[in-house]
Amino acid sequence: MNIxxxxxxxxxxxxxxxxxxxxxxLRSGQYDDxxxxxxxxxxxxxxxxxxxxxxxxxxxxx
Amino acid sequence: MTLDTAIGRDMSxxxxxxxxxxxxxxxxxxxxxxxGCISKIEGEVSALPGVRSARLNLSTGRLAIxxxxxxxxxxxxxGALAGLxxxxxxxxxxxxxxxxxxxxxxxxxxxxxxxxxxxxxxMFSVPLWAGLFDQELGPATRTMMMWMSAAVGAPCAIxxxxxxxxxxxxxxxxxxxxxxxxxxxxVILTLAISFSETILNGRDAYFDAAVSLLFLLLIxxxxxxxxxxxxxxxxxxxxALQAPTVCLVDGAGRERSIPLGDVASGDRIRVRPGDRIPVxxxxxxxxxxxxxxxxTGESAPERVARGQLCRAxxxxxxxxxxxxxxxxxxxxxxxxxxxxxxxxxxSRSRYVRLADRxxxxxxxxxxxxxxxxxxGGWALGLDPREALIRAVAVLIVTxxxxxxxxxxxxxxxxxARLFRRGVLVKSGAALERLAEVDHVVFDKTGxxxxxxxxLIETPRCVVAMAAPLARASNHPMARAVARVAGDGPVATDxxxxxxxxxxxxxxxxxxxxxxxxFVGVPTLSGSExxxxxxxxxxxxxxxxxxxxxRPDAAQTVAALLARGLTVEILSGDQAGVVEAVARSVGIPxxxxxxxxxxxxxxVDHLAAAGRKVLMVGDxxxxxxxxxxxxxxxxxGSAIEAxxxxxxxxxxxxxxxxxxxxxxxxxxxxxxxxxxFGFAALYNLVAAPAAMIGLVNPFVAxxxxxxxxxxxxxxxxxxxxAR
Numbered sequence: 001m002n003i004x005x006x007x008x009x010x011x012x013x014x015x016x017x018x019x020x021x022x023x024x025x026l027r028s029g030q031y032d033d034x035x036x037x038x039x040x041x042x043x044x045x046x047x048x049x050x051x052x053x054x055x056x057x058x059x060x061x062x
Numbered sequence: 063m064t065l066d067t068a069i070g071r072d073m074s075x076x077x078x079x080x081x082x083x084x085x086x087x088x089x090x091x092x093x094x095x096x097x098g099c100i101s102k103i104e105g106e107v108s109a110l111p112g113v114r115s116a117r118l119n120l121s122t123g124r125l126a127i128x129x130x131x132x133x134x135x136x137x138x139x140x141g142a143l144a145g146l147x148x149x150x151x152x153x154x155x156x157x158x159x160x161x162x163x164x165x166x167x168x169x170x171x172x173x174x175x176x177x178x179x180x181x182x183x184x185m186f187s188v189p190l191w192a193g194l195f196d197q198e199l200g201p202a203t204r205t206m207m208m209w210m211s212a213a214v215g216a217p218c219a220i221x222x223x224x225x226x227x228x229x230x231x232x233x234x235x236x237x238x239x240x241x242x243x244x245x246x247x248x249v250i251l252t253l254a255i256s257f258s259e260t261i262l263n264g265r266d267a268y269f270d271a272a273v274s275l276l277f278l279l280l281i282x283x284x285x286x287x288x289x290x291x292x293x294x295x296x297x298x299x300x301x302a303l304q305a306p307t308v309c310l311v312d313g314a315g316r317e318r319s320i321p322l323g324d325v326a327s328g329d330r331i332r333v334r335p336g337d338r339i340p341v342x343x344x345x346x347x348x349x350x351x352x353x354x355x356x357x358t359g360e361s362a363p364e365r366v367a368r369g370q371l372c373r374a375x376x377x378x379x380x381x382x383x384x385x386x387x388x389x390x391x392x393x394x395x396x397x398x399x400x401x402x403x404x405x406x407x408x409s410r411s412r413y414v415r416l417a418d419r420x421x422x423x424x425x426x427x428x429x430x431x432x433x434x435x436x437x438g439g440w441a442l443g444l445d446p447r448e449a450l451i452r453a454v455a456v457l458i459v460t461x462x463x464x465x466x467x468x469x470x471x472x473x474x475x476x477x478a479r480l481f482r483r484g485v486l487v488k489s490g491a492a493l494e495r496l497a498e499v500d501h502v503v504f505d506k507t508g509x510x511x512x513x514x515x516x517l518i519e520t521p522r523c524v525v526a527m528a529a530p531l532a533r534a535s536n537h538p539m540a541r542a543v544a545r546v547a548g549d550g551p552v553a554t555d556x557x558x559x560x561x562x563x564x565x566x567x568x569x570x571x572x573x574x575x576x577x578x579x580f581v582g583v584p585t586l587s588g589s590e591x592x593x594x595x596x597x598x599x600x601x602x603x604x605x606x607x608x609x610x611x612r613p614d615a616a617q618t619v620a621a622l623l624a625r626g627l628t629v630e631i632l633s634g635d636q637a638g639v640v641e642a643v644a645r646s647v648g649i650p651x652x653x654x655x656x657x658x659x660x661x662x663x664x665v666d667h668l669a670a671a672g673r674k675v676l677m678v679g680d681x682x683x684x685x686x687x688x689x690x691x692x693x694x695x696x697x698g699s700a701i702e703a704x705x706x707x708x709x710x711x712x713x714x715x716x717x718x719x720x721x722x723x724x725x726x727x728x729x730x731x732x733x734x735x736x737x738f739g740f741a742a743l744y745n746l747v748a749a750p751a752a753m754i755g756l757v758n759p760f761v762a763x764x765x766x767x768x769x770x771x772x773x774x775x776x777x778x779x780x781x782x783a784r
Contacts, residue, residue: 004203004206005206008185008186008206008210009210011182011185012182012210012214015178015181015182016178018178019174019175019178022174023171023174026167026170026171026174032119032121033119033120033121033122034121035120035121036100036118036119036120036121039096039097039100039120040097040100041097042096042097043097043100043101044101
C-alpha cells in the first residue's frame with residue numbers, strides 16, 4: 001500500500017497540471033474565436049498566421 | 063445608415079490609436095462563414111496599401127486591422143470587402159473593451175477548479191465509500207485518504223464557492239435571502255463537519271460532495287451568464303452597425319468626418335441625400351424635404367424651410383443640406399425620448415422572474431426543514447453530530463441545483479433556437495414576459511409595411527418612360543420607380559431640385575419628374591404619395607405610390623389571431639393610410655395620428671385594463687411605448703433607441719418571426735414550469751428521506767446531480783419541439 005503515498009500525490013499533481021494548462025489557454029485567448037480556430041486549419045497558408053490582433057483578446061496574464 | 067451609403071463616406075474617424083501606439087481599424091463583417099471566407103478576407107485586406115495585418119474573428123465577425131500611421135482609407139477597405147461580397151461597417155471596440163468578459167472568465171475558472179476538485183477528491187473518497195477499509199485497507203490509509211481528500215477538496219470548494227458566498231453575503235446584508243444562501247450554508251456546514259470528522263478520526267467526510275455540488279451549480283451559473291453575454295454582444299453589434307459619422311464643415315469650408323458623439327452645439331454639419339440628420343439642427347441653406355417617419359410615423363415627406371428646425375432621426379430625401387447643430391447628440395429630441403424609455407424600463411424592472419418567485423418560496427422552506435431536522439433529531443435522542451449530518455444532508459439534497467438550472471437551461475436552448483431563426487433575445491426575463499402576452503400592438507410604418515414607398519398600378523410604358531430620370535435620383539420614390547423598371551439608360555444633364563424633383567435630358571428631350579407643380583400640372587390633390595412625369599412639351603402622367611404591407615404581414619396577423627391574441631395598430635400616420643393597411647392585413651382595431659406620448663399612454667391604458675401587451679415597433683415614436691409594454695420586439699431595421707428599448711430584435715426581414723418567438727417563449731415557459739414541478743417532486747421525496755437519515759450527504763449529492771441532469775435533458779427537448 002506504500003505505493004499509494006507516491007501515486008496519490010502524483011495523480012493530484014497531474015490534475016493540477018491540467019488545471020494550470022486550462023487557465024493558460026483561457027488567458028491566452030484561445031477560446032475567443034472557437035469557430036475560427038476550427039476553420040483555420042483548412043487554410044493553405046504560405047506564411048504563418050499573424051499573431052492574434054483581436055482587440056477584445058486579453059493581452060497577457062493579468 | 064445602410065451599408066451602401068457607408069462605402070461612399072469618409073470613415074477616417076474610425077481609425078483609432080491604441081495604447082501601444084499603433085493605429086487600428088475595427089470592422090464588423092457580415093457573411094463570413096468558413097475557412098475560405100477567412101483566407102479571402104484576410105488575404106484581400108492585408109494586400110491593401112497601408113495595412114500591416116488583418117485578423118478576422120469568425121465567432122464574432124470582427125475584423126481587426128492594424129494599419130501604418132495615417133496611410134489608410136477605411137472606405138477603401140470597406141469597398142474591397144463589399145467587392146468580395148462581405149458587407150462591412152466600422153465598429154468602435156471601445157465599448158466592447160470596457161465590458162470585457164471578466165465575469166465569464168471568473169465563472170469558467172471557478173468551474174475548472176471545481177471540476178478538478180470534484181474529480182480528485184472523489185478519487186480518495188471512492189475507497190472510503192466502497193467500504194474497502196473493513197477488508198483490505200488499514201485505518202492509517204483511511205486517515206491519509208481523508209486528509210488527501212480534505213487537502214484537495216477544501217481549497218477548491220472555497221475558491222469555487224466564492225461566487226455563491228459573495229452573493230449570499232450581499233443579499234444577507236441587504237436583509238434578504240436569495241438562493242445562494244442555502245447553497246453557501248450547505249457548503250460551509252459540509253466543509254466544517256468534514257473537517258471535524260477528519261480531525262477526530264470520525265467516519266464520514268464529504269469534501270467531494272461539497273465540490274461536486276459547486277461544480278454542478280456553476281454549470282448553471284455559467285449557462286445563465288453565457289446567455290446574457292451572447293445576447294449583449296449581439297445587441298452591441300447591431301448598434302455598432304449604425305455607428306454614424308457626421309460630416310463637419312470647418313471655417314475654411316473643408317469637410318471633415320467626426321464621430322457622432324463629438325458634435326457640439328453650433329457646429330456646421332452637412333447631410334447628403336439619403337442620410338439621416340444626426341442631431342437636432344437648424345437648416346442654414348435651401349429647402350429640405352425630410353422623411354420623419356421614424357420620428358412621427360407619418361410616412362409622407364415633410365418640407366422644411368430655411369431657419370427651421372430639422373429633428374435628429376429624420377432622413378434627408380433630396381439635395382445636399384447644410385445645417386447648424388442646435389444641440390450635441392446627448393441633448394436633443396432623442397434625449398427626450400430616451401427619458402421616456404428610462405421611465406418605461408423602470409416600470410418593467412418590477413417584473414419578478416419565475417426563478418426568483420420559486421426562490422422566495424423555496425429558501426425559507428429549506429432552511430426551516432434543515433433546522434427542524436437538527437432540532438428534532440436532537441430532541442428525539444440522536445447525538446448532535448448525527449443530527450447535524452442529517453440537517454446538512456437535507457440542505458444538500460434539496461440544493462436548488464435543479465431549480466438553478468431549470469430556467470437558464472431552458473432559456474439558453476430557446477434563445478439559441480430563436481437566434482438561428484433570426485430573432486435576438488436580449489434577456490431571459492424577456493422570454494418569460496413574452497410568454498404571458500395576450501395583446502399585440504403593431505406600429506404601421508416599417509413594421510407591418512416595408513417602410514418605403516412602392517409604385518402601384520401604373521402601366522409599364524409609363525414606368526419605362528420615366529425610368530431614365532428615376533435612375534438618376536436618390537429619392538426613395540424615384541428609386542421605387544427604378545426598381546420596377548429594372549436596368550436601362552440613365553438621363554443626362556440631371557439637375558436635382560431639392561424638394562421638387564429632378565430634371566434631365568432623355569434622348570435629347572427635356573423631362574421632369576417630381577411634384578405636380580414642378581412638372582407643370584395644375585395641382586389637383588397635392589398628395590405626397592404621387593409623382594408626376596412629363597416631357598417639357600408633352601402630356602403629363604401620374605405615378606402613384608403606397609407603402610405596401612410586408613409579404614408575410616397578413617399571415618402573421620392571422621397566426622396571432624389563431625393563437626387567441628388580440629391585435630391592434632397604433633400609428634402616427636393619417637387615418638386613411640392606416641385604415642387601408644389595417645384592412646389589407648386583417649387587423650380590426652386601429653388608431654391613427656398618435657404622438658409618441660399617446661402611444662405610450664395607450665399602452666399604459668391597456669396595461670391598466672389588465673392586458674399584457676406585446677409592442678412591435680421600429681420608430682423613435684415607438685421607443686417609449688416599447689419600453690412601457692410588457693414585452694417588446696423591434697425589427698433589425700429599427701433605430702438604435704427602439705432596439706435598446708425592445709426585448710427582442712428581429713435580425714431577418716420576416717414578420718413571422720414574431721409568431722415563432724411567441725411560440726418558443728410559450729413552450730419554454732412550459733418547460734421551465736415542468737422543471738419546477740419536477741424539482742418540487744424531487745424535493746418532496748428526497749427531503750423527508752434525508753430527514754429520517756436515509757440519505758447521507760454523499761448520496762444526497764448524487765441524487766441532486768441526477769435531478770439536475772433530468773432538468774437539463776428536459777430543456778434540450780425544446781430544441782426539437784415544434
